[in-house]
Amino acid sequence: MTDFRTEKDSLGEFKVPAAAWYGIQTARAVENFPISGRMPDTDFVRAHVQIKLAAAIANTQTDWLTPIQRDAIVSACERILNGEFIDQFVVDRFQAGAGTSHNMNTNEVVANLANVTLGSDKGSYTPINPNDHVNMGQSTNDTIPTAIRLALLAKLPKLLAATHHMADAFDALAVQERDTVKSGRTHLQDAVPTTLGREFAAYAWTLRRVADNLAQVRPLLCATGLGGSAAGTGLNTSPNYAENVAAELAKLTGEPIVVGHLAAQMQSMFDMQAISAAIRGLALELTRISNDLRLLASGPRTGLGEITLPAVQPGSSIMPGKVNPVMFEMLNQVCFQVLGQDAAVAYMTQAGQLELNVMMPALGSALFDAMDWLTNAMRVATDKNLIGLIINRDRCDKFIHDSVGLATLLNTSIGYARAAEIAKESEKTGKPVREIVAAHNLMSEAEFNKLVLAAAHGVGSGGGGG
Structure with missing residues (x-):
């Protein structure tokens, strides 16, 4: 039987699991939003905690927080960033608009950790209050879109690395098969001679161009609206807070964080739409390349059969010996799902009204999924199927002369x-x-x-x- 403690907010009393480091507003959100069963993305959790840490330092620079309060908040944040208490971030990805529930989840966990460090009990919220101290100079309006941008920046190098890893594999095949002559095909009909090397080199060149397009979005994501507080007004922020907190975030993340237009970065998700469009471009090219490889590997007797993809599992529960191109079938499925996420991002981008886009929790989640899925899918497809790919040169020679x-x-x-x-x-x-x-x-x-x-x-x- 779960033990509870009782906390009180503006709506009244509510039971919170006694062992929980979160508080009443998080507990209400857990009850309100049993939707997907999916907890927040870890990079997003870390990004939001980095904001709380940077804010504590910035607010101490103007004496709005005492050094004791700062140190307690910073210590709590560092523990989370080192991997502790990640399981305390429990609000479903589909939640209250704008992400207020997640913002309070972070504020409460950090406050409780800080207070216990200072000798108080969980749920006492003294001397560190979730709203007054952890959330000082902040709002859901500016912290959530900033955390999404920081999380995307954290994921971008991994996606770029996976893309270049696949391009490297194609480049290696291109060099290896430079002299392997085969029949070109246009309209799926016989065309002029080409080489497997040229086909593979074209795939590599295209993937690198897509990676360059993705990388160009990075500066857009580095412009934050943090410091805009409510509705971009800068209400209740300390002097020079926006500049000070941006500088601290730059130190924490290693990214060139700058202050963007404080109101626009709450209203407009342009930069997030830009990275979604770049991800869509990658998914479309990967779909085409995957289809080509599956076609080239078709057979083994009645298809093209110019290449053989390494077998990673039996292909049929009824046909003995059948082997399917499962890794690129998987990559196709991931790409199609990513295209759906891009469509969702587009709808949510235009769904903001006036001073705020309240669709941010699901918008961020869609982008996080798209980047993680493509990163993982490209890497395993490369390692398990591109590396070790077999060229059937006799088959290529037969086709070219036929x-x-x-x-x-x-x-x-x-x-x-x-x-x-x-x-x-x-x-x-x-x-x-x-x-x-x-x-x-x-x-x-x-x-x-x-x-x-x-x-x-x-x-x-x-x-x-x-």
Whole structure:
């Protein structure tokens, strides 16, 4: 049977679990919002605690807090940032608009830890009060959007690293398969020769370009509205608080935090929409690349079968020996879910009214999920399927010489119309183009093979690894 303590707020008394480091407003929120069963994102919790720590230091600089109060608050925050008490952040991700419940969850946990350190009891809120001291000069209006931005900044390097990790794997394959000639395909039909190296190099180049696009969002996220307090007015903040707290956050996070427009950073989620759009771009490219790899690995007998993805699990409960491209099927599913999160972010971005966007708790959660899911999915897909990928060179060679698209190589020597006749003859008889050109005394099979190789390497064309 759970023991309780009774606390009191402006609505009256409420029972709080005796062992809890949170207080009455958090306990009310737990009862009010049994929605998803998902607790707050850890990077978001840490970011919000960093704000409380920075605020305590900034408020002491103007003597609004005493050094004793500051030290108790800072100590409590540092314990949380070192990994303690994370389980005390318990408000569902779908909660009161703007995130007041989470803000008070943090204020209460920090206050209770600080008071116990100073010799008081949990729930006494003296000498450290959650609202008067931990939340000094702050509001849900400015701390929650700032915490979301800081959490996104914390996640961004991991997402970028996973993207570059996959690009590195493709680059390695591009170098390895530089001379592996294969049939290109456009409209899913035979086209001119290319190389696997060129295909893989194109994937790597695209992923790096997407990563660059993601990185460009970082300065937008570094401009905070912290210090705007309620409605961007700066109400109840100490002198130079916005600048002082931004400087402290920069020290804590290692990010170039600056003061943005205090009102705009509560009203507008432009920077969050910008990173969502960049994440969407990554998901779209990953979807295309995953589909390509699944197609190239199709078979093993009746598909393209130009590559073999490493087997990580049996593929069927009924068909013995079947192996499926499960890692890139998983990556596809993650990408589709991320696209849904982006749509939710877009709806919530435009749903703010006047001085505040109250959709921030779910908006932040959608972005946190998108970044974490893609980071994890790309890394395991790279480690388990790209690294160790097998090239079926005989299959590539067979397809390239079976392709009627090779007739395109004759355009400059015999003209488009004559080359089309060669293509039709190849399609009708099933004979390779090189055999037909030799039979018509246009060139020897060896000479045609050299032509194919030169065309595949794209003399004069761009693209590394080709």
